Amino acid sequence: MSEVRIAVEPRTEFGKGAARRTRRAGKIPAVLYGHGSDPKHLSLPAVEFARAVRENGQNAVLTLDVAGSGSELALTKTITTHPIKNYIEHVDLLLVQRGEKVTVAVPVVVEGNAGPGTLVNQEVTEIEVEAEALHIPEQLEVSVEGAEVGAQIHASDIKLPAGVSLVTDQETLVVNITEAAAEMAEEPAAEAGEAAEESQEG
Missing domain, CATH: 2.40.240.10 (Ribosomal Protein L25; Chain P)
Known part of the structure; x- marks a missing residue:
């Protein structure tokens, strides 16, 4: 910072x-x-x-x-x-x-692509940490690369820089990986089928 x-x-x-x-x-x-x-x-x-x-x-x-x-x-x-x-x-x-520790809210940024058929739900956008006033992280990153349905990331799972400690409750749910809604997956297929029918009729 x-x-x-x-x-x-x-x-x-x-x-x-x-x-x-x-x-x-x-x-x-x-x-x-x-x-x-x-x-x-x-x-x-x-x-x-x-x-x-x-x-x-x-x-x-x-x-x-x-x-x-x-x-x-x-x-x-x-x-x-x-x-x-x-x-x-x-x-x-x-x-x-200088050298004083302060409690601040820091943004959480989700990176990576979860596995196919999943939906990434970010439950909180920032967490509170304690850090030296001149060494406050600008943001904290969490990776969901390849994560499957049911995977969860809690506040305690977030890697913090040296000298930074977690203030938010460790069990706070930050990211929840769920199954993508079936309707959303079916819509493109249904649209493709309708388009094929229309072309045959024409």
């Missing part, structure tokens, strides 16, 4: 009107909290923050250069987006320290 440096500014105005003005200026209202310190109200550059999340994932560790008060190391905790217009409305940031 790479570290991203972003210049931010303290916010002195609050409320919906102030938040709208902040967003119109191309910035995102944010709050930095943690380690028992008073919350700091900041504004993040919208384009730079969106790029950092896009390129490094939501668990990107940010070095915040706060105008007038040095730098802080932070982890993105919550991103609130507009339900319709899809722009970022607000961000909660968690203050972290």
Whole structure:
């Protein structure tokens, strides 16, 4: 997980009107909290923050250069987006320290092709792990290559990088391999039969 440096500014105005003005200026209202310190109200550059999340994932560790008060190391905790217009409305940031362990949700990516006649059901798309703030995995991969009907992958089956431990319940079902519905398999054959009949009639 790479570290991203972003210049931010303290916010002195609050409320919906102030938040709208902040967003119109191309910035995102944010709050930095943690380690028992008073919350700091900041504004993040919208384009730079969106790029950092896009390129490094939501668990990107940010070095915040706060105008007038040095730098802080932070982890993105919550991103609130507009339900319709899809722009970022607000961000909660968690203050972290180098070497500190944090609990985060990491995406699970399914790779490979299961055996013929199977259906791959991904039951959960992310699991929680504990990792050092600067060594959070961007994603965790599980392979279903050649898996047969009845195969299951639980959280405990996922291989974790060194220094990363599982927080999600070990028995959590992540991937379930089931039999492909018979109707789905029969449809192409039925369509082929209908096409053959039509050609004979023509």
